[in-house]
Structure formats: structure tokens, C-alpha cells
Amino acid sequence: MTGDRTFVIAGAGLAGAKAAETLRAEGFTGRIALIGTETEIPYERPPLSKGLLLGTAQRSEAFVHDEAWYASNNVELRTGTTVGAIDAEKQRVRLSDGDDLAYDKLLLATGASPRPLGVPGAGLGKVFSLRTLADSDRISETVRSDTRLVVVGSGWIGLEVAAAARARGATVTVVSPAALPLQKVLGDRLARVFLGLHQEHGVAFRFGTQVSEVREARGDTDVSQVVLSDGSVIDTDAVLVAIGVTPNTGLADQARLRVDNGVLVDGQLRTSDPDIFAAGDLANIDHPLLGARVRVEHWANALHTGPVAAKAMLGQDATWDRLPYFFTDQYDLGMEYAGWVPPGSTTEVVVRGDEEGREFIAFWTVGGRVAAGMNVNVWDVTDQIQDLVKAGLRGATVDPARLADPDVPLTDLLP
Structure with missing residues (x-):
């Protein structure tokens, strides 16, 4: 019987909400407590740097479910509340509002936090990061056609915001210590594709340098200048810091779970404590297909690890075996990526x-x-690409000439 059991989910983002949805879909009738630090109901993050900034999506479209869904499915959603501590021995969690909950199974889905810009002036007004709906709202309110924006970091989030800001008519400068945007992820050749795309749309790049200081105008508390390590100064109205994220492992550390670049979990997303699971950005997964540990910080990972964790919490034989996948939309370029190098x-x-x-x-x-x-x-090819990657993991090789030939169907390359 499941009706007398309590499952607690720490983290009310996409992974946590999908876990709660799956528990009910799989017939769990016990108590589900979904605990979220933010005051918003659970939402997806891709619209924050895409549709919401571009004005092509409504705020409500980001929500995983409407508010009524949680009540109608008997999911106890507690927003504006944080799980402050875990007593793994007694199987209890203490909440920031002073409440104390016993659990039979616990899912950690606390995500990650943006890395701060550790320089003087980083706390000034209009120095933004982008992780929450509130962040997206603030950026959207600030960036207009007459705005000068400095983006610190040339990864996916930084470039997506740069594209959205240019669509609004803002002046955009991207600052990066690398020689090319996305260089570490894509390599030089394909990084130049994105460099050319942004340059054609008027984005300026300052490569091979870093921010050393952020300054305000005299008598103001908002940013007005960015000082670079090469001594140059950029006048600006706003700064977006997009230099990566750090997994929120504080609860796991406190509970003495195994942690190394995230919470270490097996293929069923179970931590070193058999009654505690982890999903989403937080989970460093022993991936059964890849034969290695991977921690993926993208939407698809949160979307699908939550349900796998929920099924495993119910004792089902659920295993995380999806290939890493992510996508981006910038100007008129849409891209999907699948696999792992x-x-x-x-x-x-x-x-x-x-x-x-x-x-x-x-x-x-x-x-x-x-x-x-x-x-x-190029669309409707993701399944074929993933099939080729899976074949490669089984040891199959391909002829590069046929792989490069558009006249050869991708399905013909499979063994």
C-alpha cells in the first residue's frame, strides 16, 4: 500500500514537478510534499532566455502546470519555503518555516546557482544573472532599444540573451576570456558559425580578456562602466553575468551523501542513501550507456530525470539511459545537439x-x-543522430565520406 507513505521533493522546478506528476500517474496515493524556495509555481527555464525576453511567449507558458493542478492532484506545493536540513537517520527534513516533515523517500531537485562575478562592484544595480523568472522579468524591464548591455561569458545563456537584446535593438558587447564563443563545447570550426551569426547581427566581442571591475556613476547605485583586464573600459547600462552555474549540493553535503561535481547517483538516480534520490542539474549520474559519470545542465535532463527518479522511488525498474540533449534558438538559427564527447x-x-x-x-x-x-x-533528424551515437557506443564505425554526403540517408549509415 502507498497511501500511508510520504514522499518529499526538495526543489519545485521542472524536475521536481515532473516527479510529482509521475508519482500520481503511476498510482502513488500517499502524501507528496513539493517544496520550492521561489514564490512562483514550478516553471521551465528555456523561455527565460528565449521567448520571454523576445516577447514571443507569455509568462504563463513557462509554468509546468497551472496552480489548480497541484490541488486537484493532491500535491502539497509549498512555495517560498526551503528544505533547510536533512536528518537521514530519522528520515526527516526541517523546513525554513520551522516545520518538520518525515519522509519515506526524498528527492533532491535543488538545481544549480549562477556563478557570481567576483570583482569589485559586482553587487551594483543592473548587474544581472539569469536563473529565475524574476531575473528574466528584471532583464526584460531593463533592456530596451537604447540600452547598452555587456554580457560576461560567451556560452549558451550569454549568447541567447545577446540575441534577444539585439532583437530589442540594444547595443551588445560580449566579453570572454576565450578566443571564440562556445569554443570549449563546439571547437573552433563550429564556434565560428555562432561568431559569424552574432557579428552579422551587430554584436561586438571582446575576446581574450576578463572583467576586473564594475563601476557606478558618481552618486548612482547602478552600473555605468565595465573595466576589463586589458585596461579598457566599456560604458554600459546593464551587465549580464553568464559564466556558468554551480550545483546546489548544500543539503547533500549536510546529509553526508557522496558529492563530487553534484550529487553522485546511480543509473536509477539513487544517492549513497537508498532512500534519497537526486534529479536535474544536481545529479551526477553513473550513465549506463556512456560508461561514465555525467552531469547535464539542460532542460531535457530536468524534464526526464524527474520521472525516472519518481519511478525508482516507487521501486520500479527505471533507469536513466537517455543521451545528453540540448537546443538553442538564436535569431534565425535553431539547433539541437545530442550525444557526449x-x-x-x-x-x-x-x-x-x-x-x-x-x-x-x-x-x-x-x-x-x-x-x-x-x-x-535541419529538422526531424534528432532520432537518427541519437541512433548513430548509440551505434557508436556499441563500437560501430562510419565512413566519413558517406556521413558527410547529404544524399546518403542517415538511416543507411546504421549497422
């Missing part, structure tokens, strides 16, 4: 299609095996 691997990049026209598929191969693929403005 082992760190330190020597890769060959194979491109089929029109790279210059930004309508192509790129493959990263390791030893002749497809490790990852990225489709740019």
Missing part, C-alpha cells in the same frame, strides 16, 4: 550540408564512431 578525446568533425548557409548537420567522431551530432536549421 568524452573529455580529452581526439575528435574529427564531419559536416553534411551547407555550413556557410547555416543549414547543416555536424558530427563529432572519435575513432571513426559518432559520439555526438548537432543539427542546425
